[in-house]
Amino acid sequence: PNFLKALPYLDAHKSIYDVLGNYYKEEELKLSFTFQAKYIGMSPWVAPGTFSMISYLEHKYGVFHIEGGLNKVSKVISELIIKKGGEIFLDTPVKEILFEDKKAIGIKLDNGDIIESDSVIINADFSTAMKNLIPEELRNKYSNKNLEKKKYSCSTFMLYIGVDKIYKNIPHHNIIFAKDYKKNVKKISENKSVGGDFSFYIQNPSVTDSTLAPNGKSSVYVLVPVANNNSEIDWELEKDDFTQLLLDKIEKIGEFKGIRDHIEELKIITPNDWEIDYDVYKGAVFNLSHNIMQMLWFRPHNELEGYKNLFLVGGGTHPGSGLPTIYGSAKIVADLIDKKIG
Ligand SMILES: Cc1cc2nc3c(=O)[nH]c(=O)nc-3n(C[C@H](O)[C@H](O)[C@H](O)COP(=O)(O)OP(=O)(O)OC[C@H]3O[C@@H](n4cnc5c(N)ncnc54)[C@H](O)[C@@H]3O)c2cc1C
Structure with a gap:
């Protein structure tokens, strides 16, 4: 319901460039606020006007720098995982996700080791993960042909x-x-x-x-x-x-x-x-493009369609690419798992 209330203000049917036209007449001034469309890897003449909020946020609230660089966010999260009893394995590629009927039961590593689990969360790049980690016959909507047909960022x-x-x-x-x-x-x-x-x-x-x-x-x-x-x-x-x-x-x-x-x-x-x-x-480092047909509900869901315990986080999933939204996807998945298994 909140989303429906917000819808008239989102300007999703216009482009970023058109929305900027509501505020500025001078071409150069409009252009100076369009570069942020790159953050979603799209053209400001095509990207939904909703994303004009990025340049607004930058100018209204400023851009913050994390001492040591953005990698420090991951570092702090990893320290928290370990403090809470989690384990992290670096340089340990996952070769495939293991299934029994229509349920994910764990993962197989490149070195042949198997790790069983109640739930599997995929954070690898969406289309690469679909192609390489899940057999094609188990991927309802995401056959190799459909992945190829999707629109990708720059x-x-x-x-x-x-x-x-x-x-x-x-x-x-x-x-x-x-x-x-x-x-x-x-x-x-x-x-x-x-x-x-x-x-x-x-x-x-x-x-x-x-x-x-x-x-x-x-x-x-x-x-x-x-x-x-x-x-x-x-x-x-x-x-x-x-x-x-x-x-x-x-x-x-x-x-x-x-x-x-x-x-x-x-x-x-x-x-x-x-x-x-x-x-x-x-x-396509900004992942699946954010055209209307690949946004919001139309983006790959955080709970992979057809499965109850296989989850997706990252730029190619809902809500979208870029770090704030990606952390948002992780929060959504954590809440979904919390609800399911407490
Ligand atoms: C040059 C550049 C600048 C950017 N600038 C910004 C910015 O200023 N602000 C912003 O918000 N966003 C920015 N982005 C976008 C942002 O960095 C990405 O959207 C984000 O990092 C994607 O996060 P992710 O978790 O989806 O995937 P990733 O960060 O790619 O993480 C996926 C991880 O999964 C691992 N992986 C993949 N396959 C396997 C496997 N089989 N087994 C084990 N591990 C695997 C990969 O090694 C990788 O570490 C930028 C991107 C680029 C490339």
């Missing part, structure tokens, strides 16, 4: 740079817009290469947090939204040229001039790497 090309100095005059968050931003977003949505005119985000977090690099040094993180692997771009072939092009653009941003001479460490992650090394389906 991917990202990443540079993680360690430099031997701190860029004190560059802010923590920086968004650099393509000259033709709409065309850039369209190319990504149509699974095309972004070419030479693209938008990107640079984080210079060492101006806020001195724990991220050794004394006097800093870490710089660069994220370029690009097409997911439906694009069939050969990133192994492209990645070195693209890195140089990106560094050329970074060198043009104020104090970053000459950054090449200060690089001590450089790690590149391409959409291909997201898919192969990190098990992200099609490298």
